[in-house]
C-alpha cells in the first residue's frame with residue numbers, strides 16, 4: 001500500500017467557530033463554515049473543498065490532454081455543484097460539473113474531452129468504491145514512545161500512531177524491519193537516509209531529532 005501523498009493533509013481546529021487550519025505539502029489555508037451554519041465564512045467549507053477537488057482535477061486533466069494533442073484551446077472553466085436525495089435510508093449524492101471551453105472546438109473534440117474529463121483521477125475515486133478508515137488517538141496515546149539512536153540522530157517511535165502498512169520498512173529495510181527485535185536498527189543507515197525516510201511516515205508515528213541540538217525535524 002502506497003499513500004498518494006508523501007505528506008498527509010493535516011488539519012486542526014480550536015475553539016474558534018469553525019476555523020480549521022489545513023496544512024498541505026507547500027502551505028496552509030483556512031476552511032470554515034458559512035455564517036448560516038455558525039461559521040465566519042473565512043475559507044471554503046467541506047462541500048466546497050470536495051467540489052473544488054473535482055473541478056481542479058477536471059481542469060488539470062483536460063489541460064494535460066489538450067497540450068499533449070497540441071490543440072489550440074486556451075481557457076477552460078468548470079462549474080461544480082451537488083445535491084443530495086434519499087431513497088429509503090440510502091443517501092444519494094449527485095455531483096454535477098459543467099465544463100465550458102472558451103475556444104471553438106469541433107464536435108469530435110467535445111466528445112473526446114467529455115470522455116477525458118469523466119476519467120480524471122478524482123472522478124474515478126468518486127465513482128468507484130471508497131472507504132474511509134478512522135483511527136482515533138488521545139494525547140495520552142501519543143505520549144507512549146520508544147527511542148533508538150545511532151549516536152547522531154534519535155528516532156522516536158510512537159506505537160499508538162503506527163497503524164499503517166510498513167512503508168518505512170519498504171523504504172529503508174536496513175533500519176525498519178517489522179520481523180526483527182527491536183524492529184528499528186538506528187545503525188542500519190546514514191543519518192541523512194534515516195531522516196529522509198522518517199519524514200515520509202504518514203501518521204507522525206516516527207520523528208527524529210539530532211542528538212546535539214535535540215531539535216525536532218517533524
Ligand code: SF4
Pocket residue numbers: 161162163164165166167168169200201202203204205206
Ligand atoms: S512507523 Fe510510520 S511508516 Fe512505519 S509502519 Fe508505522 S505508520 Fe507506517
